[in-house]
Each structure stands twice: as C-alpha cells, then as structure tokens.
Amino acid sequence: PAAPPVALFADEVRSAVAVGDVVGVLSALLRADLHQVCAGEGEEGVRAFNLGGPRPLSRVDMGLVVCRLRGYGEERVEASLRAEQAMGFESPLNITMLSD
Numbered sequence: 001p002a003a004p005p006v007a008l009f010a011d012e013v014r015s016a017v018a019v020g021d022v023v024g025v026l027s028a029l030l031r032a033d034l035h036q037v038c039a040g041e042g043e044e045g046v047r048a049f050n051l052g053g054p055r056p057l058s059r060v061d062m063g064l065v066v067c068r069l070r071g072y073g074e075e076r077v078e079a080s081l082r083a084e085q086a087m088g089f090e091s092p093l094n095i096t097m098l099s100d
Contacts, residue, residue, distance in 0.1 A: 005078035008059040012082055015052030015096040016062055022051055052097040 029049070057065075063077040082093065 003076060005076050006063060007078045007080040007085075008063045009082045009085075010058050010060045010079040011093050012059050012091075013056045013094045013096055014059070014062075016057045017051050017053040021053075025049070025051060050097050056094070056096040 060077060060079045064074055066072070067074050067076055
C-alpha cells in the first residue's frame with residue numbers, strides 16, 4: 001500500500017542550512033583565534049553565532065526538496081496551515097534569520 005501523504009505547514013518559514021555548511025563554519029571558528037573573534041562581545045566575551053540558509057523555506061518547500069533528493073513523488077507532501085492544527089503552544093510563523 002502507498003504511504004499516506006505527510007501534512008507540512010505552508011505558512012511556517014524557516015532558514016534551513018545544509019549540515020556541510022554548519023560543519024564548515026564550526027571548523028573555521030575552531031581554527032580562529034576565539035579571543036579575537038569574541039572580543040568586546042557581551043558579558044566576558046561571550047558571543048552567540050546564528051546560522052541560517054540563503055533563503056526562507058516553508059516546511060512544504062523542505063518536504064519537496066527531500067522528496068526530490070530521495071526519489072519520492074511530490075504528491076507525498078500535503079500542504080496545510082498551522083492554524084488548522086492543534087499545536088498546544090505558540091511559535092512564530094516566520095523565524096528566518098540573516099547570516100551574511
């Protein structure tokens with residue numbers, strides 16, 4: 001029997017980033033002089049680093065990418081709206097970030 005479609009949110013947008021890109025950034029940070037990188041930042045030189053992908057993607061967009069990469073039919077992704085789901089908690093619809 002065919003697998004049922006997966007409902008993914010079309011109205012939630014994220015900044016997806018490839019694992020290889022995260023590894024590259026972490027490797028560069030490990031090779032850097034962290035005292036210089038973090039100088040003057042926050043309390044006692046503590047600094048947060050955020051990583052985001054180059055463009056916003058909805059959960060549906062991400063699901064379609066997975067289907068293409070894994071050879072699944074795109075009909076396995078069913079678009080839904082988060083407002084139609086009982087989540088039990090609040091979360092922003094758009095939590096994209098810039099990481100220029």
